[in-house]
Amino acid sequence: MDRANKPKTLPKLSSTPGLPPQPTVTFTDDNSRLRADLPTGESIEVLLYGATVISWKDATGDEKLWLSEAAKLDGSKAVRGGIPLVFPVFGTAPDHPQTKDLPQHGFARTSRWEFLGKSTSESMVGVKLDFGLSSATPGLDPKAAALWPFKFNLIYSVTLNPESLTTSIVATNDDAAAPFDCQVLMHTYLRVKDITAVEITGLASAPYTDKVGPSAPSTKTQPATPPTLTITGETDRVYTPTEDAVTVSEAGQPRFRVTRDNLANVVVWNPWADKAAAMADFKPDDGYKNMVCVEPGAVGGWQAVEGGDAFEGAQTIKLVG
Numbered sequence: 069m070d071r072a073n074k075p076k077t078l079p080k081l082s083s084t085p086g087l088p089p090q091p092t093v094t095f096t097d098d099n100s101r102l103r104a105d106l107p108t109g110e111s112i113e114v115l116l117y118g119a120t121v122i123s124w125k126d127a128t129g130d131e132k133l134w135l136s137e138a139a140k141l142d143g144s145k146a147v148r149g150g151i152p153l154v155f156p157v158f159g160t161a162p163d164h165p166q167t168k169d170l171p172q173h174g175f176a177r178t179s180r181w182e183f184l185g186k187s188t189s190e191s192m193v194g195v196k197l198d199f200g201l202s203s204a205t206p207g208l209d210p211k212a213a214a215l216w217p218f219k220f221n222l223i224y225s226v227t228l229n230p231e232s233l234t235t236s237i238v239a240t241n242d243d244a245a246a247p248f249d250c251q252v253l254m255h256t257y258l259r260v261k262d263i264t265a266v267e268i269t270g271l272a273s274a275p276y277t278d279k280v281g282p283s284a285p286s287t288k289t290q291p292a293t294p295p296t297l298t299i300t301g302e303t304d305r306v307y308t309p310t311e312d313a314v315t316v317s318e319a320g321q322p323r324f325r326v327t328r329d330n331l332a333n334v335v336v337w338n339p340w341a342d343k344a345a346a347m348a349d350f351k352p353d354d355g356y357k358n359m360v361c362v363e364p365g366a367v368g369g370w371q372a373v374e375g376g377d378a379f380e381g382a383q384t385i386k387l388v389g
C-alpha cells in the first residue's frame with residue numbers, strides 16, 4: 069500500500085567517517101586465558117598462568133608457535149611450547165646466593181599473572197595486552213616466592229600487530245633497601261615445517277656457551293662462514309651476538325626475524341630425538357622436527373636492579389618472506 073506520509077529513506081552514512089573495526093579481546097576457558105583477534109584476521113592466545121603466549125596465528129590462521137600436544141595448560145606445570153617467560157633465573161644457579169634455591173627458569177612461568185588491560189595502537193591496527201606479577205600478587209608461585217623474598221613488580225606486555233608479535237618486560241625493584249639480581253628470557257618456541265631445512269643468520273662470529281657435549285659448558289665462537297647456523301642434532305647454546313636480530317629461514321625462505329631490544333643474548337635450543345623422548349610433556353616424540361627455540365634474553369650475567377630502578381627488555385618477532 070502506498071502511504072502519503074511514507075518516511076523518506078535516510079541518507080546513507082557512508083560519507084561520515086566511522087571508527088575502523090577494532091581488535092577484540094575476550095576471556096575464555098573459565099577466565100584462565102585471553103584471546104585477541106585483529107580485524108585483519110591475526111590472533112593470539114595467552115594463558116594467565118605464566119602469562120604464556122600459547123598461540124599466534126597469522127591472517128590465514130597459520131600457527132606460528134610450536135605447542136606440545138602434551139603441554140599442561142591447567143596451571144600444574146610450566147607450558148611446553150609457546151612463549152614461557154623466564155625470570156628471575158635462567159636454568160638454575162647453584163653458585164648464585166640469591167637464586168640458588170629457585171626452580172629451573174624461575175617462577176614467572178609458574179605463577180598466575182593478572183591481566184591489567186588492553187590498549188590499541190594509534191593506527192588501531194594492533195593490540196597490546198598488559199599482564200602484571202608482583203611480590204603481592206595472589207597468584208605468585210608460593211614456594212618460589214618464599215625462596216626469593218624481594219619486593220618486585222613485573223609488567224609484561226604482549227603486542228599483536230598484523231605482521232609481528234612483540235613481548236616486553238619491565239622488572240622493577242620496589243624496595244630501596246634490597247637490590248636484587250635477575251635474569252630474563254623469552255623462551256619462544258617457533259614452529260617450523262622441517263628442522264633440517266632451517267637456517268639461522270645473525271650469529272656469525274658470535275661467542276657462545278655450548279651446553280651440549282662432554283666438556284659442556286664450553287665457550288666457543290660461531291664461525292663467520294658459512295654465515296648460517298643449521299640444526300643437525302641436540303642444540304643448546306647461549307649466544308652473545310653483535311647483531312640485534314636473527315633471521316630464521318626455511319628452505320632458503322626467510323620466515324621469522326627476531327629483533328632484541330636491550331637483551332644481549334639469544335639462546336638456540338632444540339632437544340632433538342633422545343631428549344625430546346625423555347620429556348613426558350613433549351609430544352609427539354618427533355615434534356622436535358617442527359620447532360626451534362630462539363630465545364632472546366639477558367642471561368649472560370646478572371642484571372643488578374637497585375631499589376626504585378627497573379630492567380627493561382623486549383623482543384619483536386616479525387613474519388618475513
Ligand SMILES: O=P(O)(O)OC[C@H]1O[C@@H](O)[C@H](O)[C@@H](O)[C@@H]1O
Pocket residue numbers: 146159172173255279304305335337363
Ligand atoms: O625443560 P625446561 O625447564 O622448559 O627447559 C628447556 C630448555 O630451555 C633452554 O632455554 C635451556 O637452554 C635448556 O637447557 C633447557 O633444557
